[in-house]
Amino acid sequence: MGLLSYTTKKLLIGIPVVFGVTIILFYIMYSLPGDPIKLIAGERVTPERVEELRRAWGLDQPPYVQYFYWLSHVVRGDLGVSIVTKQPVSYLLMQRLPYTLMLMLISMLISYAIGVSIGIVSALMKGKPIDGLLSVTAIVSYSIPGFWLGLMLMLVFGYYLRLLPISGYEGLHSLLIPALSLALPSSAAVMRLMRAEMIEVLNEDYVRTAWAKGLPRRRVLVVHALRNAVLPVVVMLFLDIPWLIGGAVVIETLFALPGMGRLLYLSIIRQDYAVVQGIVLIITILTVVFNTLGDLVVAALDPRVRVEKGEGM
Amino acid sequence: MNSWKAVSKTVAVVLVLVVAVALIATYLALSPPYVAPTTPTTPATTPTSPTTPQLKRTLIIAIPEEPTGLDVQQVTWSNEVHDMIFQPLVVLDENMNIVPDLALSWEVTEEGTVLVFHIPSDAKFSNGDPVTAEAIKKSIERYKNISPYAEDFADVVEMTAIDKHTLKITLKQPAPYLWSVLVTNYGAPVNAEVAERVGPDVFNREAVGSGPYAVKEWVRGSHVTLIRNNNYRTNLPFVANKGPNPYVDEVIIRFIPEDLTRLTELEAGRVDVVRGVPLEEVKRLRDNPNIRLYETLAPGIHYIMVNVQKTPLNDVRVRKAIMLALNRDEIAQILDNNVVPWYSFLSPSQICFNGTVETVAETTYAHNVEAAKELLREAGWVDTNGDGVVDKDGIPLELTLLSPVDDPPLKKAAPLIQAQLAKVGIKASIKEYTYDYIRELTREWNFELALRRFSWADPDILIYLVHSVYGNYTYSNPEVDVLLELGRSVTDMTERSEVYSRAQELLLKDLPLIPLFVLKDYTAVNKNVKGLLILPPYGTMFVNDVRIEQ
Numbered sequence: 108m109g110l111l112s113y114t115t116k117k118l119l120i121g122i123p124v125v126f127g128v129t130i131i132l133f134y135i136m137y138s139l140p141g142d143p144i145k146l147i148a149g150e151r152v153t154p155e156r157v158e159e160l161r162r163a164w165g166l167d168q169p170p171y172v173q174y175f176y177w178l179s180h181v182v183r184g185d186l187g188v189s190i191v192t193k194q195p196v197s198y199l200l201m202q203r204l205p206y207t208l209m210l211m212l213i214s215m216l217i218s219y220a221i222g223v224s225i226g227i228v229s230a231l232m233k234g235k236p237i238d239g240l241l242s243v244t245a246i247v248s249y250s251i252p253g254f255w256l257g258l259m260l261m262l263v264f265g266y267y268l269r270l271l272p273i274s275g276y277e278g279l280h281s282l283l284i285p286a287l288s289l290a291l292p293s294s295a296a297v298m299r300l301m302r303a304e305m306i307e308v309l310n311e312d313y314v315r316t317a318w319a320k321g322l323p324r325r326r327v328l329v330v331h332a333l334r335n336a337v338l339p340v341v342v343m344l345f346l347d348i349p350w351l352i353g354g355a356v357v358i359e360t361l362f363a364l365p366g367m368g369r370l371l372y373l374s375i376i377r378q379d380y381a382v383v384q385g386i387v388l389i390i391t392i393l394t395v396v397f398n399t400l401g402d403l404v405v406a407a408l409d410p411r412v413r414v415e416k417g418e419g420m
Numbered sequence: 421m422n423s424w425k426a427v428s429k430t431v432a433v434v435l436v437l438v439v440a441v442a443l444i445a446t447y448l449a450l451s452p453p454y455v456a457p458t459t460p461t462t463p464a465t466t467p468t469s470p471t472t473p474q475l476k477r478t479l480i481i482a483i484p485e486e487p488t489g490l491d492v493q494q495v496t497w498s499n500e501v502h503d504m505i506f507q508p509l510v511v512l513d514e515n516m517n518i519v520p521d522l523a524l525s526w527e528v529t530e531e532g533t534v535l536v537f538h539i540p541s542d543a544k545f546s547n548g549d550p551v552t553a554e555a556i557k558k559s560i561e562r563y564k565n566i567s568p569y570a571e572d573f574a575d576v577v578e579m580t581a582i583d584k585h586t587l588k589i590t591l592k593q594p595a596p597y598l599w600s601v602l603v604t605n606y607g608a609p610v611n612a613e614v615a616e617r618v619g620p621d622v623f624n625r626e627a628v629g630s631g632p633y634a635v636k637e638w639v640r641g642s643h644v645t646l647i648r649n650n651n652y653r654t655n656l657p658f659v660a661n662k663g664p665n666p667y668v669d670e671v672i673i674r675f676i677p678e679d680l681t682r683l684t685e686l687e688a689g690r691v692d693v694v695r696g697v698p699l700e701e702v703k704r705l706r707d708n709p710n711i712r713l714y715e716t717l718a719p720g721i722h723y724i725m726v727n728v729q730k731t732p733l734n735d736v737r738v739r740k741a742i743m744l745a746l747n748r749d750e751i752a753q754i755l756d757n758n759v760v761p762w763y764s765f766l767s768p769s770q771i772c773f774n775g776t777v778e779t780v781a782e783t784t785y786a787h788n789v790e791a792a793k794e795l796l797r798e799a800g801w802v803d804t805n806g807d808g809v810v811d812k813d814g815i816p817l818e819l820t821l822l823s824p825v826d827d828p829p830l831k832k833a834a835p836l837i838q839a840q841l842a843k844v845g846i847k848a849s850i851k852e853y854t855y856d857y858i859r860e861l862t863r864e865w866n867f868e869l870a871l872r873r874f875s876w877a878d879p880d881i882l883i884y885l886v887h888s889v890y891g892n893y894t895y896s897n898p899e900v901d902v903l904l905e906l907g908r909s910v911t912d913m914t915e916r917s918e919v920y921s922r923a924q925e926l927l928l929k930d931l932p933l934i935p936l937f938v939l940k941d942y943t944a945v946n947k948n949v950k951g952l953l954i955l956p957p958y959g960t961m962f963v964n965d966v967r968i969e970q
Contacts, residue, residue, distance in 0.1 A: 116544055140857050140860075142860060156570070160568075191488045192488045193489060193620070193621060194621065202641070203640065203641060208444050208640075212444070261684065262684065265684070266688050268686055269688070271686050272684060272690075273684050273688055274678075275642060275643070276639075276642055276685075359675050359771055362678075363642070363678065363681055364642075365639060365640055365641030365642040369641055370641060373486075373677075378487075403450050
């Protein structure tokens with residue numbers, strides 16, 4: 108059936124996307140002001156030594172040579188070596204990635220648990236004061252910068268209540284406040300979408316029919332309404348990935364977590380091109396994979412999508 | 421029926437996700453978590469160890485930046501982690517005198533071209549290998565091979581181990597500036613034999629030295645755990661305990677980039693020592709009865725670098741006018757007096773500092789708007805059109821001031837400097853970049869005024885800023901060149917100090933750099949940490965006598 112070929116097609120389209128992103132990034136990094144060699148060489152380093160280092164790192168080559176050199180190694184699974192720490196990029200990434208993935212997963216769980224449930228409640232209470240209150244709360248939490256929220260949560264739970272660690276990784280519980288700081292703003296977006304979809308579906312004819320058939324309330328809401336309303340919300344979950352990584356850069360730095368986001372930030376500052384390239388490559392691949400997964404889930408939940416796209420192409 | 425098929429697929433997808441989560445969770449559980457400081461470790465096995473229960477046996481230090489590597493011979497900047505792992509032969513005491521650390525004693529002979537170091541016979545690296553004359557020789561040879569600062573030892577022509585514990589270093593010419601390398605962790609011996617065996621990459625992760633603590637574990641992006649080096653011996657005159665510290669079993673150095681997070685950890689008592697205290701928090705910390713602030717003056721100055729090749733800055737009268745236009749007391753004030761107003765080129769935390777030079781400079785260039793205006797008038801700059809900006813041949817005196825966004829005191833001072841220059845009729849526009857990019861622009865002579873700083877205990881640092889060849893910035897004065905070169909070879913410290921004083925006098929006439937202030941470095945420490953010693957020039961921490969009461 109079309110599912111497998113559909114998936115393959117989607118992933119194949121992803122490949123030029125990944126390459127495109129790395130080329131654009133390479134160009135941006137290359138045209139940025141600043142010279143990584145002069146950064147790694149301190150104040151007391153002689154000009155000859157600077158040139159020697161530049162040759163040693165291949166940075167005297169034109170940019171396209173540098174890019175193809177990088178690419179030819181990436182294809183063989185070698186992401187290069189960090190110019191600052193002299194360690195293999197893959198080694199650095201493998202140490203950092205799990206923390207970031209875990210942070211993202213926990214924050215997604217929190218975000219959807221809050222967003223979906225409150226969205227449903229809000230939709231069912233449409234027009235009542237409680238709906239208004241929830242909507243205002245959602246807008247407020249959506250507008251709060253994650254950085255500030257993180258600081259406040261850190262002060263309350265870490266400093267005053269001493270319930271959770273203030274910063275650093277001491278076990279999974281260390282990720283709770285950071286994940287919450289990431290999740291709250293995004294849960295508001297989930298809630299708004301869930302509410303809108305639910306309201307729309309509740310007005311559909313088939314739901315009215317279901318009520319008319321005298322089906323129990325729970326069955327109408329869950330089987331007939333929710334299953335259809337939740338579809339766009341599920342898709343959003345998969346599209347959220349790049350946004351979450353962006354948030355992780357700030358949150359991981361704030362909470363001193365050893366994740367990839369903090370490494371990305373530090374590597375940009377230190378002009379550690381190889382590491383930045385490596386991280387962006389991973390983010391791009393993650394994005395492509397999750398987008399494909401999102402499409403698949405939609406296809407699985409709603410056969411119409413599958414058929415339409417499968418035949419249209 | 422169709423819907424059932426769909427549902428089963430959903431279930432499959434969800435299952436895959438759940439498995440992924442579980443996998444990652446397991447992976448995380450396996451990776452070493454940061455150890456909470458609350459669990460008291462078992463008392464030390466050292467015979468001298470008192471089993472006083474109320475002592476906390478782990479010292480936790482929070483620093484802003486993670487080192488790029490642990491091997492001090494491979495990094496371009498070293499920090500507290502290296503201070504723990506490595507032990508210099510000699511260090512500076514609080515009066516900038518050279519005193520022994522690893523070395524027992526030393527002699528300088530043959531008019532400064534021969535250095536002889538005597539090493540204690542029981543000196544050992546943390547892994548138990550003896551620190552012999554041969555081992556130190558190997559370490560310095562490795563430095564000359566792989567360090568980005570290999571030039572530091574360029575004048576070393578020969579090293580011979582006279583016997584097992586005596587090292588003779590022969591120099592091409594007297595090299596007094598070498599001491600400022602030897603007193604830092606850069607100059608400390610590394611176990612070159614291990615380095616050779618494991619290779620530079622592994623050694624950069626698991627470096628071995630003879631410092632008070634040794635690497636136990638480095639969790640990237642999080643912390644380094646150091647364990648007491650039971651082989652540690654020191655000859656430091658200013659510490660009471662010359663062996664391993666029996667009260668502190670482990671030192672954990674955490675990397676917390678965010679200032680507020682770092683200080684919150686300190687105030688919550690989860691961290692004992694915080695380095696890199698942001699200036700705007702100093703006042704609040706002073707009021708906290710549980711925290712003690714240590715203050716040292718930075719070994720260098722913050723200054724404006726001037727492009728002396730570019731009109732109108734090539735006119736020394738304009739540079740002098742800028743010097744006079746600045747009100748450094750006002751600058752110190754907006755920086756909450758966390759800096760000392762400064763008029764000359766060496767700070768009190770630098771070798772060869774001469775207080776008289778600073779006093780003279782301060783009198784000559786005390787803030788004086790009228791004198792500044794007069795100098796500008798002499799140079800032909802007068803405000804003819806009444807717009808508040810002086811002009812000459814119809815061109816207004818407009819300058820660009822480069823301000824580093826990542827240097828808080830300089831960034832904060834920039835608008836005030838702009839306002840102070842405006843008072844004498846100079847219109848300065850501020851451009852903000854990162855510090856390193858500004859350094860690059862100045863290296864390319866592509867600037868007018870740039871806010872910069874330097875930090876190095878030896879006055880030889882000036883050669884990299886104002887010497888026409890070594891520095892290769894816009895300024896060139898043969899007389900200054902001669903003096904700075906002389907400063908590299910004069911061994912007698914009084915004489916050497918005299919050389920740098922003369923060089924400073926010349927610089928004060930030419931003003932290729934316009935001094936602004938000397939920064940105070942702060943370390944915030946919990947009151948229950950007793951016996952910690954923090955010394956200039958680099959605010960190095962000596963933990964030899966530390967005990968942490970609970």
